[in-house]
Amino acid sequence: MIELRCLRKAFGGKPAVHDLSLEVHKGEIFGLLGHNGAGKSTTLGILLGQVFPDGGEAFINGVSVQRERAQALARTGAIFEAPRFYDYLSGWRNLEIYTSYSARVPKDKIAEAVEIVGLTGRIRDKVGTYSQGMRQRLGLAQALLPENELVLLDEPTNGLDPEGIHEMRLLIQRLNRERGITVLFCSHLLVEVEQLCDRVAILNQGHKVFDGRWADLESDRRHVRLEVDEWEKSAALLRDIVDLKIVERGVVSVKNEFDTAELVTRLVQGGVRVRAVEPQRRNLEEIYLSITHNGASPRADL
Amino acid sequence: MSLFFLQLHGELWKLFARKRTYIGFGAFFGLEVVILILFQLPKVQRSFRHIVEQAGYGFEEYFSGVTLAFQVLYWTVFLLGGLYIALVGGDIIAKEVEDGTMRMTLCRPVSRLRVLTVKYVASLIYTGVLTLFIGLSALAIGLLRQGVGGFFAFQPLQKLFVLYDFNEGLHRYLYSLPMLGITLVSVTSLAFMLSCFNMKPVSATICTLTYFTTDNIFRNIPYFDSIKPWFITSHIETWYNVYRSPVPWAQLTEDLAYLMGVDATFVLIGVVAFSVRDFKS
Numbered sequence: 001m002i003e004l005r006c007l008r009k010a011f012g013g014k015p016a017v018h019d020l021s022l023e024v025h026k027g028e029i030f031g032l033l034g035h036n037g038a039g040k041s042t043t044l045g046i047l048l049g050q051v052f053p054d055g056g057e058a059f060i061n062g063v064s065v066q067r068e069r070a071q072a073l074a075r076t077g078a079i080f081e082a083p084r085f086y087d088y089l090s091g092w093r094n095l096e097i098y099t100s101y102s103a104r105v106p107k108d109k110i111a112e113a114v115e116i117v118g119l120t121g122r123i124r125d126k127v128g129t130y131s132q133g134m135r136q137r138l139g140l141a142q143a144l145l146p147e148n149e150l151v152l153l154d155e156p157t158n159g160l161d162p163e164g165i166h167e168m169r170l171l172i173q174r175l176n177r178e179r180g181i182t183v184l185f186c187s188h189l190l191v192e193v194e195q196l197c198d199r200v201a202i203l204n205q206g207h208k209v210f211d212g213r214w215a216d217l218e219s220d221r222r223h224v225r226l227e228v229d230e231w232e233k234s235a236a237l238l239r240d241i242v243d244l245k246i247v248e249r250g251v252v253s254v255k256n257e258f259d260t261a262e263l264v265t266r267l268v269q270g271g272v273r274v275r276a277v278e279p280q281r282r283n284l285e286e287i288y289l290s291i292t293h294n295g296a297s298p299r300a301d302l
Numbered sequence: 303m304s305l306f307f308l309q310l311h312g313e314l315w316k317l318f319a320r321k322r323t324y325i326g327f328g329a330f331f332g333l334e335v336v337i338l339i340l341f342q343l344p345k346v347q348r349s350f351r352h353i354v355e356q357a358g359y360g361f362e363e364y365f366s367g368v369t370l371a372f373q374v375l376y377w378t379v380f381l382l383g384g385l386y387i388a389l390v391g392g393d394i395i396a397k398e399v400e401d402g403t404m405r406m407t408l409c410r411p412v413s414r415l416r417v418l419t420v421k422y423v424a425s426l427i428y429t430g431v432l433t434l435f436i437g438l439s440a441l442a443i444g445l446l447r448q449g450v451g452g453f454f455a456f457q458p459l460q461k462l463f464v465l466y467d468f469n470e471g472l473h474r475y476l477y478s479l480p481m482l483g484i485t486l487v488s489v490t491s492l493a494f495m496l497s498c499f500n501m502k503p504v505s506a507t508i509c510t511l512t513y514f515t516t517d518n519i520f521r522n523i524p525y526f527d528s529i530k531p532w533f534i535t536s537h538i539e540t541w542y543n544v545y546r547s548p549v550p551w552a553q554l555t556e557d558l559a560y561l562m563g564v565d566a567t568f569v570l571i572g573v574v575a576f577s578v579r580d581f582k583s
Contacts, residue, residue, distance in 0.1 A: 011580075041582060041583060042582065045580065045581065045582050048408070048409050049408075050405060050408050050409075050580065050581040050582065051580045051581065051582055052578070052580060069411065069413070070411040070412065070413060071411070072411075073409070073410070073411040074411045076409075076411070077409065078409040079406075080402070080405060080406075080583060081583070082402070083406065084401055084402030084403045084405070084406055085403065085406075086316055086319075086403065088319055088320055088321070089315070089316065089319055093315065096312060097312035097313075097315065097316065098406060098407065098410065099410075100305070100308045100309045100311075100312045101309060101407055101410035101411075101412040101416075101417070102410045102411055102412070103305070104304070104305060104308060142406070143409075152409075
């Protein structure tokens with residue numbers, strides 16, 4: 001559904017996105033994860049034709065956004081961290097105004113979108129009287145109209161309280177499940193992306209450092225903490241083992257399928273007294289930090 | 303095409319539902335009332351009487367509603383004309399960019415040219431509505447205060463001195479309103495152009511006013527008489543020409559064509575600047 005090919009963009013000589021390629025399949029919730037300034041919003045801007053890339057191209061349903069923007073975005077909606085509206089107009093009027101730039105949308109379609117996001121009772125009120133959560137829901141309603149198949153969400157839970165975040169997450173999941181809407185979800189919050197997305201790409205300083213399923217990310221490697229008498233001697237023995245990396249004193253990183261018994265055997269055969277071996281399963285946050293701090297290929301570092 | 307009108311409808315709704323839009327209407331109306339009150343002062347009327355009677359006409363006959371309306375129109379436009387048009391013109395793009403609503407609009411499958419066209423047409427309509435409001439409200443309060451009578455206009459700087467009966471004066475007054483509106487489009491177009499650049503709405507408004515004030519000052523410097531046609535305000539004042547007898551149609555047409563060329567240039571520059579911009583939070 002979405003294909004990014006070698007996107008490059010720099011602002012004032014500083015790269016914001018570097019050689020970014022990825023694919024989002026129809027019907028999935030795809031997460032674009034990265035810290036602030038990682039290049040998520042720039043990527044989204046390029047995808048919406050709001051930012052002109054220095055190189056590369058973005059496609060939606062096989063249509064180039066850079067060459068055929070109107071056709072590419074015909075069934076695409078988006079909201080940004082804080083969706084902006086005309087506060088002095090009603091929610092309904094805002095929806096009418098925004099959707100008029102896509103197509104003539106029948107009133108019942110607007111009413112349906114309003115009902116989906118649960119704003120029916122307040123839609124005739126001025127947006128200026130809405131809470132942040134209501135604004136986000138109105139933003140989502142406008143992103144669904146006229147009959148969008150793809151929704152791009154840039155930090156959609158920013159400024160929401162925990163209950164609002166929970167509601168928004170359920171709403172996105174429901175839209176994906178019941179209506180088959182494809183979602184590209186950008187966030188710097190690991191937990192949010194983890195709870196919502198099927199697949200994820202992690203951006204770090206404009207570079208893609210991971211692209212795949214959470215399962216791939218979690219199960220790829222694990223850390224093993226070793227308690228030994230002579231670390232230097234142990235380290236020398238361990239350096240010969242393929243697929244093993246020394247992370248720090250007493251901690252090594254190994255592939256998940258690696259047999260810990262072999263590790264112990266090697267050390268004992270080398271004359272090292274092993275007093276404890278403790279597998280350490282890293283949580284997603286540690287994995288994410290490891291990826292983004294090392295900045296290189298994630299699979300090599302995990 | 304029908305989608306264009308739907309978009310224009312939304313744009314006008316946004317424009318006229320905003321309280322800020324009506325500041326201009328309120329300010330003009332207030333100023334019109336003030337000028338009208340000042341024209342009632344005996345000292346002011348004495349000087350008015352002197353000019354009319356020196357030309358051999360009766361003051362009572364020509365100190366009428368339509369004469370006052372012209373004075374009110376001339377001075378209010380001179381004093382505030384550009385300000386409120388520049389305010390709305392400067393807002394039309396830059397305010398939306400500043401507020402983030404432009405990014406929301408640009409998520410839609412619509413070209414930037416279409417968005418700008420809709421907004422420019424909306425600002426033209428605002429210019430027209432404001433001009434008509436100034437003209438018709440000035441006429442209404444003039445007629446209410448002074449009633450019908452002959453029309454008299456004297457503006458030394460424009461070398462304008464004319465007297466007409468009520469019907470002729472009223473017709474010329476009404477013809478002058480669309481002319482005034484068309485000439486003021488240059489203010490709209492410059493503000494619109496600046497609004498398309500990456501600048502604050504207030505900067506677009508101030509830059510527009512600065513340009514027209516400077517242009518007007520330069521135009522009135524005697525040493526620049528030979529290059530007067532270079533200044534846009536020299537062409538904007540062409541709306542007075544409909545009061546002359548006979549109407550200098552060739553001059554009027556030339557001025558309007560010049561202004562339209564200037565307007566088109568402003569809009570084109572704005573469109574190009576807007577079309578190559580990156581929009582990012």
